[in-house]
Amino acid sequence: MSQGQVPANDDALRATLTQVTTATVSAMLYKRGYPFTFMLGATPIQRGARVCGRAVTLRFGPGRPDLAVSEENRNTKDPMWVAIESLGPGDFLVMDCGGIQTSATTGDILAARIQYRGAVGVLCDGAIRDAAQIRDLVGLPAWSLGVHGLGFTPNLVSLDWNIPVRAFGVTVVPGDYILADDDGAVAIPVALAHEIADVAYEQEHKETFVRGLVQAGEPVSEVYPPNPATLERYYAWKKAGN
Numbered sequence: 001m002s003q004g005q006v007p008a009n010d011d012a013l014r015a016t017l018t019q020v021t022t023a024t025v026s027a028m029l030y031k032r033g034y035p036f037t038f039m040l041g042a043t044p045i046q047r048g049a050r051v052c053g054r055a056v057t058l059r060f061g062p063g064r065p066d067l068a069v070s071e072e073n074r075n076t077k078d079p080m081w082v083a084i085e086s087l088g089p090g091d092f093l094v095m096d097c098g099g100i101q102t103s104a105t106t107g108d109i110l111a112a113r114i115q116y117r118g119a120v121g122v123l124c125d126g127a128i129r130d131a132a133q134i135r136d137l138v139g140l141p142a143w144s145l146g147v148h149g150l151g152f153t154p155n156l157v158s159l160d161w162n163i164p165v166r167a168f169g170v171t172v173v174p175g176d177y178i179l180a181d182d183d184g185a186v187a188i189p190v191a192l193a194h195e196i197a198d199v200a201y202e203q204e205h206k207e208t209f210v211r212g213l214v215q216a217g218e219p220v221s222e223v224y225p226p227n228p229a230t231l232e233r234y235y236a237w238k239k240a241g242n
Contacts (some may be wrong), residue, residue, distance in 0.1 A: 017052040017193070018050050022181050024203050040189070051092070051120040051180055056161070057172055073156055094123045097145075105156070107128070177193045
């Protein structure tokens with residue numbers, strides 16, 4: 001359901017992207033004319049996770065009585081339930097809550113269903129609940145603006161799904177690759193995903209080499225940004241199988 005050309009099997013692409021950081025990817029996208037891709041304020045519920053998946057989007061808004069969906073129709077007409085049941089392996093649920101934190105969206109039971117469907121993570125521009133259970137019992141990587149004890153209230157209703165949304169100040173298009181780690185999250189347009197994966201991986205490898213030089217005592221000013229002499233040393237190091 002992407003608006004881009006998502007590969008039929010993107011396991012290798014997503015695996016490569018999970019070897020790089022959101023910081024490096026953000027820098028690579030910035031150089032290519034995409035300055036608004038890093039999601040400021042997306043806080044990880046559990047530290048140490050780094051995942052990449054295809055965005056399935058869900059938009060919420062302040063509630064209205066005429067927008068309520070009856071219990072008997074919610075599985076087929078409520079955008080939230082439809083979106084969750086559409087999830088498949090490698091998807092990443094992105095929820096645009098407009099920054100509303102007066103009630104929460106995903107709790108531990110909903111997170112368990114999202115994980116069962118095969119999604120790799122949840123990103124919520126609002127509040128989630130049951131953070132400890134999601135972290136310790138469900139184990140689904142999640143990023144949110146905050147945590148709230150209340151579940152769904154009339155303050156927040158699901159309005160639409162699989163449309164372009166705004167999350168943490170970033171436009172997310174269905175099918176975008178979402179990379180998330182301890183720093184936050186970044187949206188990668190499908191058309192640039194392979195290129196970004198390649199250049200970001202090379203950049204990370206190069207910085208690993210330079211960091212080693214600095215840790216060995218060389219002044220930062222002499223090796224970073226890498227000058228021609230440093231690059232020559234890097235390529236020799238790389239050729240040696242590092």
